[in-house]
Amino acid sequence: MQNAVEFHEVWKKFKKGEKFDSLRDSIPNFFKNLTHKNREIALSEHEFWVVKNVNFTIPKGGVVGIMGPNGAGKSTILKLLSGIMSPTKGRMTINGRLSALIEVTAGFHPELTGRENVYLNGAILGMKRREIDRKFDEIVDFSEVGEFIDTPVKRYSSGMYSRLGFSVAAHMDPEILIVDEVLSVGDIAFQSKCAQKMRELLGSGATILLVSHQISLIQSLCQRVLLLNHGELIKDGPTDEVIPYYQNITFRKNEEDFKHKVKSEQGKVKINQDLALEITDVVLYGRDLRPREEFAPGEDLEIKVDYNVKQEITDPIVIIDIIRSDGVLCCSINSKESGKALGKLYGKAAIKLTFKGLNLAPGIYLTKVSFWEKEMIHPYIVHSHNVIRVIAGKGINLTNAVFFPEVKWGS
Amino acid sequence: MLQALKELIKYRDLFYMLTLRDIRIRYKQAVMGFLWAIFMPIVAVAAGILIKQAMAVVSGHSIDMLSVVSISVKVLPWTFFISSIRFAVQSLVGNSNLVTKIYFPRAVLPLASIAACLYDLAISVVVLVVILCFVHLGVSIYILWTPLILLFLVFFTTGLGLLLAAANLFFRDVKYVVEIILMFGIFFTPVFYDADSLGRLKVFMLLNPVGSILEALNHAVVLKQMPDLHWLIYAGVTSVVMFYVGMLVFHSKEQSFAENI
Numbered sequence: 001m002q003n004a005v006e007f008h009e010v011w012k013k014f015k016k017g018e019k020f021d022s023l024r025d026s027i028p029n030f031f032k033n034l035t036h037k038n039r040e041i042a043l044s045e046h047e048f049w050v051v052k053n054v055n056f057t058i059p060k061g062g063v064v065g066i067m068g069p070n071g072a073g074k075s076t077i078l079k080l081l082s083g084i085m086s087p088t089k090g091r092m093t094i095n096g097r098l099s100a101l102i103e104v105t106a107g108f109h110p111e112l113t114g115r116e117n118v119y120l121n122g123a124i125l126g127m128k129r130r131e132i133d134r135k136f137d138e139i140v141d142f143s144e145v146g147e148f149i150d151t152p153v154k155r156y157s158s159g160m161y162s163r164l165g166f167s168v169a170a171h172m173d174p175e176i177l178i179v180d181e182v183l184s185v186g187d188i189a190f191q192s193k194c195a196q197k198m199r200e201l202l203g204s205g206a207t208i209l210l211v212s213h214q215i216s217l218i219q220s221l222c223q224r225v226l227l228l229n230h231g232e233l234i235k236d237g238p239t240d241e242v243i244p245y246y247q248n249i250t251f252r253k254n255e256e257d258f259k260h261k262v263k264s265e266q267g268k269v270k271i272n273q274d275l276a277l278e279i280t281d282v283v284l285y286g287r288d289l290r291p292r293e294e295f296a297p298g299e300d301l302e303i304k305v306d307y308n309v310k311q312e313i314t315d316p317i318v319i320i321d322i323i324r325s326d327g328v329l330c331c332s333i334n335s336k337e338s339g340k341a342l343g344k345l346y347g348k349a350a351i352k353l354t355f356k357g358l359n360l361a362p363g364i365y366l367t368k369v370s371f372w373e374k375e376m377i378h379p380y381i382v383h384s385h386n387v388i389r390v391i392a393g394k395g396i397n398l399t400n401a402v403f404f405p406e407v408k409w410g411s
Numbered sequence: 412m413l414q415a416l417k418e419l420i421k422y423r424d425l426f427y428m429l430t431l432r433d434i435r436i437r438y439k440q441a442v443m444g445f446l447w448a449i450f451m452p453i454v455a456v457a458a459g460i461l462i463k464q465a466m467a468v469v470s471g472h473s474i475d476m477l478s479v480v481s482i483s484v485k486v487l488p489w490t491f492f493i494s495s496i497r498f499a500v501q502s503l504v505g506n507s508n509l510v511t512k513i514y515f516p517r518a519v520l521p522l523a524s525i526a527a528c529l530y531d532l533a534i535s536v537v538v539l540v541v542i543l544c545f546v547h548l549g550v551s552i553y554i555l556w557t558p559l560i561l562l563f564l565v566f567f568t569t570g571l572g573l574l575l576a577a578a579n580l581f582f583r584d585v586k587y588v589v590e591i592i593l594m595f596g597i598f599f600t601p602v603f604y605d606a607d608s609l610g611r612l613k614v615f616m617l618l619n620p621v622g623s624i625l626e627a628l629n630h631a632v633v634l635k636q637m638p639d640l641h642w643l644i645y646a647g648v649t650s651v652v653m654f655y656v657g658m659l660v661f662h663s664k665e666q667s668f669a670e671n672i
Contacts, residue, residue, distance in 0.1 A: 014670065079669065083514040086666040106512040109432055111439045116432070123428035124513055152439075 002095055004176050004207035005058040005081065010090035012051035012076055012231075050076045051087070052231040060096075060175075063208045065218040065239065067246045068228035069253055074211045077228070078102060078178050081209070096175030096207065099125060103180075105165035110154035114145055114164055117153050121168045135171045142197075143167035144190065163190060170197045176207045215243060247362065248391070254325050254364045255387055276313055277371050277380040280348070281306040284367070284386055294389045297362060297404040301355040301388070305369050309345045315374040316342055320353055322388065325364040330402050336374075361404040362390045415662045418516045425515055429523035433498070434530055448531040449538050452490050456483045459603045466604075480548060481633045482603060483539060485625045488561070489602045491532040492568055492621055493593045498524035499572030500589050503580045507672045517665050518658070521576040525569055551635035557628065560638070560646075564624050567650035570657030577661045580672055601626055617642050620649040 051073045058064050066074050079085045080092065082100045107124035108117050118139055122132040132139075140149050143164040145156075153161060179198075198221065201208065212218055218225060218239060225242040227235035229249055235242045283291045285302040295301055303320060318335040333353060335342065342351075368384035390404075419426070438444045459482040460474070467474045499521040503510055506520055579585040597603070599619060606616040606626050617623040623646040627638035 084511065084669045100513065103508075103512040106508045109436060111436045112432060116435065120428045120432050123425040124509065124515060126422075126515065127424075129424045129427070 002060060003057045003093075004060045004062065004095055005056075005209070006091075006093045007054050007056050007077075008091040008093075010051060010054045010080065010087045010092055011049060012073075012080060012085065013047050013088040014050045014076075016046050016048055050231050051080070053090075054228075054231075054233045056226060056233060056236055058207060058209070060207055061205045062224065063202060063222050064210070065222035065225040066209060066211045066228065067213070067218065067225055067242070069250055071230070072228040073231040074228055075102075075180065076231075078180055078209070078211060081178055094176065097126070098176040098178065099169070099172045099174035100178040101166075101169045101180065102178065104169040105162055108153055108161070108165060111152055113152050114140075114149040114156070117164065118149075118168055121165065122172075125169055125172060127172055139167045139171050142170065142193070159187075166194065170194070173204070174206055176209070177201060178209045178211075180211045181213070215246075219243070251362075251364050251389060251391075255389060258325055258364060258366065259387060275381055276309065276311040277316070277345075278308045278310065279305060279369060279371070279381055279383040280308055282367065282369055282383060282386050284388060293387055294391050295358055297390055298357050298359060298406055301358040303353045303355075303367060303369075303386075304350055305352075305383075306348070306350045307371070308348045312344060312346045313373070313380070314344050316345065316380060317372040317374060317376060318342065318351060319368075319370045319372065321368040321370075322360070323366045323368055323384075324402060325366065328402060330360060330365065357406070358388075358390070359403060359405050360388075360390045361401045364389055412659060412662065415516065415518070415658065419518055419522075422516055422519055426519050426523055426526070429519060430526040430530070433524050433527035437527065445534065448534045452483075452487050452535045452539075455486045455490055459483075459486055462603050476546065477633060478605075480543065480546065481605065481629050483542075484632050485602050485629055487532060487535050487539060488564055488625060488628060489597070489600065489621070490535075491528050492564065493596070494531070495525045495528040495568045496572055496575065496589060496593060498528060499568075500575045500579045500586050502572075503576045503668065504583070504586075504672065510672055511669050517668055518573060518661055521572045521661075522569065525565075525572050529565065548633070549635070553631045553635060553637055556631040556638055556643075560624055560627050560631065560643070563646050563650040564621070566654040567620050567624070567646075570650070570653035570655070573657035573661040574653075577664050577668075580668055581664075596621075601629075605629065617645075620646045620653070624650075 054073075054077065066077065068074050076085070078100065080087055081094065082098060082102070105121075107121040109120065112120065118136065119129070119132055123129070140146070143160075143166070145160050145164050148156065148160065153164070156164070198208075202221065208221075210218065210222060222239050224237065225235075225239045225246075226233060227242050227246050227249075235245045281304075283304045283306075284293060285304065286292055286295065287300045289302075305318070305320075318340075319332060321332045322330045324330055365388040366384055367386040367388060368382065370382040371380040372378070373380065438447060441447060443450065456479075460479055463478055463482065464474050502520040502524045503517065509515075509520070510517060575585055575589055579589075599616070600622045601609075601616050602625060606613045606622065609616060617626060623639075623642040627643050627646065630636045630638040
């Protein structure tokens with residue numbers, strides 16, 4: 001069987017910054033490029049690779065997801081596919097009529113009416129006039145624009161605008177379809193209609209390439225996922241196998257941002273120089289008593305807090321919080337409430353807290369340790385620094401849930 | 412090159428829709444609407460007559476009907492030429508959202524904006540023909556040359572438009588340079604006067620293909636003479652070469668439009 005899409009060692013170079021060649025250099029270059037087809041491959045100072053040596057083939061009828069963090073080169077690959085850009089190096093072949101659901105309203109002109117825009121946008125997306133004539137009523141019905149079809153689209157609400165755009169695009173019957181994050185227009189009813197339309201296309205035997213950050217969407221539609229990072233294809237395989245890798249990448253990125261933020265905040269907040277109490281170190285241990293950051297869901301976690309008390313204090317309260325990277329407070333352990341009295345403190349000491357089976361869902365979390373005076377009116381010190389990374393093992397996928405309990409089914 | 416033309420033919424519906432768009436939006440929310448397509452050339456003709464009248468007063472001659480007719484016949488193609496170039500130069504940059512987001516042969520954009528200007532020309536030509544009937548200009552066999560002469564003009568305009576549209580995408584200076592050239596162009600093109608009246612300088616006027624095209628048109632329609640065949644051939648060859656070069660350069664640069672816009 002013939003492949004619908006083939007990428008063979010495709011490279012793509014982009015320019016950085018606004019600096020462009022001076023007219024003196026670029027006019028000779030302009031004519032040189034006209035005569036000599038081979039462009040220079042070497043990377044110059046203001047250039048970088050957005051797509052590096054990407055190889056893949058998609059058989060006819062395949063439904064493939066493309067994932068990767070921001071800046072991984074997903075959109076560039078789609079643009080190469082649709083022919084908007086051409087690769088710097090390498091070869092790609094496409095067999096079949098290709099349509100792209102990227103920026104479905106790009107072809108709209110605000111001064112024209114909905115009706116005129118349907119025809120215009122349809123033509124821009126590669127439809128024939130007769131084809132649009134035939135599908136016109138269907139398109140208008142689908143878009144729910146109804147009686148406003150003869151109103152200039154500049155008077156449309158943004159929802160109507162994008163719904164009409166999507167409807168036009170969704171009524172093409174392509175052999176290869178490229179979808180880039182456009183399935184999230186309109187209200188829930190409209191979104192389910194879009195998903196329905198996608199399934200119809202799937203059933204029609206079209207080859208589909210879907211770019212999305214929505215893991216659930218990819219899981220429900222694609223059998224195979226290409227994972228990109230920094231322009232390289234790092235994983236290509238069945239959806240369930242690749243998704244954990246994707247999560248790992250996004251976690252790591254999240255964590256870096258997080259650490260960076262924490263650091264910069266620490267730099268800012270230096271109110272009180274002579275603190276009565278100082279936290280010298282917070283270390284996380286696993287069951288094996290080795291310091292680490294990565295934990296599996298359900299694993300034991302021990303937090304050890306080293307502190308130094310400079311002025312004697314009595315019965316302070318220690319609070320240890322675990323906060324998810326998006327700011328959700330997941331748990332808060334109060335030493336007084338959980339029956340730990342610290343008594344009179346002076347000098348260097350340490351305190352430990354063990355979580356028996358940390359039932360957190362995979363994700364990035366932050367610990368926050370604070371010492372309060374016994375009335376809980378003001379803190380001696382707040383220390384948020386440590387990152388806990390709960391790693392999805394095989395078969396555990398990222399959810400929006402906080403809690404990941406050990407469960408048992410019965411009947 | 413042949414493939415590029417084939418692809419353009421495949422996208423003819425898009426060309427048609429974009430032309431329609433350009434025509435529609437030009438007169439949207441304008442009370443006078445399409446009347447502008449007639450009114451603008453009338454203003455240009457009036458300006459030409461005014462200049463001619465001024466020159467006539469200075470030199471002591473009086474202005475005859477024939478020169479008024481001659482000005483109107485030449486102003487329409489000239490208006491078509493300058494507005495086509497003006498719109499074509501902006502056509503890629505003005506549609507940058509399409510150029511960077513959706514694939515189609517990019518030549519459709521400048522071609523459609525030129526086609527929209529051609530539509531305006533057609534309207535004003537109809538009006539002009541009606542007026543010429545009223546002034547009893549009459550016709551000769553030589554009027555059969557006009558379609559060919561206009562075809563040359565369209566070829567030349569298209570080639571130049573494609574070339575400048577692509578150039579403007581890379582260097583925005585182009586549109587200013589073009590604006591300046593078009594502004595002074597009227598002095599160096601026999602629109603308001605006849606090339607014959609210039610004596611030795613005539614050659615320079617006719618070396619400009621638009622100039623020789625306008626002169627040929629004047630001969631065929633107004634003077635009812637055979638156009639100067641040498642200059643007509645010159646205009647024809649230049650137009651075809653211009654068209655070819657325009658298509659070639661445009662096509663070879665097309666691939667890099669999206670990332671350089």
